[in-house]
Amino acid sequence: MSNRSHSVSEASNASYKASNLSFNMSQPLVHLVVILMSLAWVLPTLGLLTSSVRPPQAVANSGWWTVFLNPFDFTQFTLANYRQVLGQTGMARGFLNSLAITLPATFLPMLLGAFAAFAFAWLDFPGRKALFIIVVGLLAVPLQISLIPILRLYSRAGLAGTFAAIWLAHTAYGLPFSVYLLRNFFGSLPGELFEAAYIDGASPAAAFFRLALPMSGAALASLGIFQFLWVWNDLLVALIYLGGSSSVAPLTLVLSSLVGSYGQQWHVLTAAAFVTMIVPLAVFFSLQRYFVRGILAGSVKG
Amino acid sequence: MIKRVRSMRIGRGWGALFAGPALLLVGLYLVYPTMNTIYLSFLDQRSEHFVGLDNYARILTSEATLSAFRNNLLWLAVFTVGTVVLGLMLAVLTDRIKYEAVAKSIIFMPMAISFAGAGVIWKFVYAYTPPGVNQIGLLNQIRAVFGSDPVAWLIARPWINNLALIAVGIWIWTGFAMVILSAAYKGIPRELMESARVDGANEWQVFRSISFPALAPTVAVVATTMMINVLKVFDIVYVMTNGNFGTEVLANRMYKEMFEFRNYGQASAIAVVLFLAIIPVMLVSIRRFREQEVH
Secondary structure, three states: OOOOOOOHHHHHHHOOOHHHOOOOOOHHHHHHHHHHHHHHHHHHHHHHHHHHOOOHHHHHHOOHHHHHHOOOOHHHOOOHHHHHHHHHOOHHHHHHHHHHHHHHHHHHHHHHHHHHHHHHHHOOOOOHHHHHHHHHHHOOOOOHHHHHHHHHHHHHHOOOOOHHHHHHHHHHHHHHHHHHHHHHHHHOOOHHHHHHHHHOOOOHHHHHHHHHHHHHHHHHHHHHHHHHHHHHHOOHHHHHHHOOOOOOOOHHHHHHHHHHHOOOOHHHHHHHHHHHHHHHHHHHHHHHHHHHHHHHHHHOOO | OOOOOHHHOOOHHHHHHHHHHHHHHHHHHHHHHHHHHHHHOOEOOOOOOEOOOHHHHHHHHOHHHHHHHHHHHHHHHHHHHHHHHHHHHHHHHHOOOOOHHHHHHHHHHHHHOOHHHHHHHHHHHOOOOOOOOOOOOHHHHHHHHOOOOOOOOOOOOOHHHHHHHHHHHHHHHHHHHHHHHHHHHHOOOHHHHHHHHHOOOOHHHHHHHHHHHHHHHHHHHHHHHHHHHHHHOOHHHHHHOOOOOOOOOHHHHHHHHHHOOOOHHHHHHHHHHHHHHHHHHHHHHHHHHHHHHHO
């Protein structure tokens, strides 16, 4: 893996700044472009957040930006939309379902992926090389190719519409990336380490649990965030395998059905959308460094 | 890259035990279904009778799927170019400012939220009310400020609504391109750029003759990732238009064939087409991996 600066914040300190380049770059233009793009990126989300705390009448009849005419008039804000969304639309249930789906579906592919990655990096078994090449190939496979056969298996086994169905599916779909990422990481650990452990009589299991895993905190964190966000934000897999059963529907599924049933009631939709975003945004802003690291490790191997 | 120590290759049983569960799941959920879907694509809608290439013939002749093909091609061109160009631009420009970390966080943030959530965010940006009434959608308000009539962004076909959807995709994925390209950009030796500047090259010449050639392999990787994303694009379309008004894409069409029309043969054939489209990418990534292993 590379030693390049891996986080957005680290990166900012790492390099030259324009002020050091006293050359002909038109610096005001740089600021203008970056600020305009930042605005284009942040305004849509800001509009959503603002509307979610405005009364229904206000949301329907005036633009969200009008609140900034009197930014300190707090009477124009309300939490009623959130109360409605959590109370009446199944979002509260959806939130719990999302947690119930996401936690096991993050942990399992990390664990099984770590086992397999360790085997690919440091153990021997029949077909090791060929199997890993298949795993690399599967990184790009569109999930669509597996939906019908798996759904049929699930229907036959009575698993459609259960948490187990979606845990297993997300685990399997997450495994190629998990194995790929961790295998590269384990492979970069010094071999002498394991050699010494074996000479001391340690088993591969001991080498895995006592040496490899404790050294992989950062790699596991990157992978974990990736998988967590992927599962939390997934719509397709939930839509197919959980279908219409609202008792197990995660937030994304509830939100997409609200878009159908609440069409133009933006006070509901904005609050509902924000509920789906709270957890991933918290994860993103607190652990951004690991997220960036995962992206870099997964796409450009240094 | 990996120096495997000989004495560590102990007990094949351990290796199989460690790799077994993952390989079993991947086999069951990805390898077997791929073969099964290919098989189903040659059967009729209830998977009872062999129909040869009928499903494929219908895909290539029905207006619904043809329009999905065209839209996926439009996505392929606009989305891929858009994310790569904007990502490249931001990678280079944010390197020259003091608030780099803040700007990058803002651009990168949409990567954290769901496509469904992003769909709602942008549906609201595109909201339309008739002229003369207060606009509540940001984009139509901006038009109103300039005295233009509001546009029904998600309905006006064929270009405006498809481009409106693609813009959402670009909004989500540009941060990804930027992060990867930015890391690569910071890896270019500064002395190279400096000496070119000393020799009198302007910034554009420095970019064209030094930065871009150095970034080209990374640009290729990012563009490949974006192309894969295009083939899988589903959530944005499903949530925002459900493929109506001429905005259909292949993945959404497959979903409809599956659940609305219960035509498993047709749905499988679409899935196989997506799979075939991705095979070149798979082969390239396998080859890149093997080259890396040799070094």
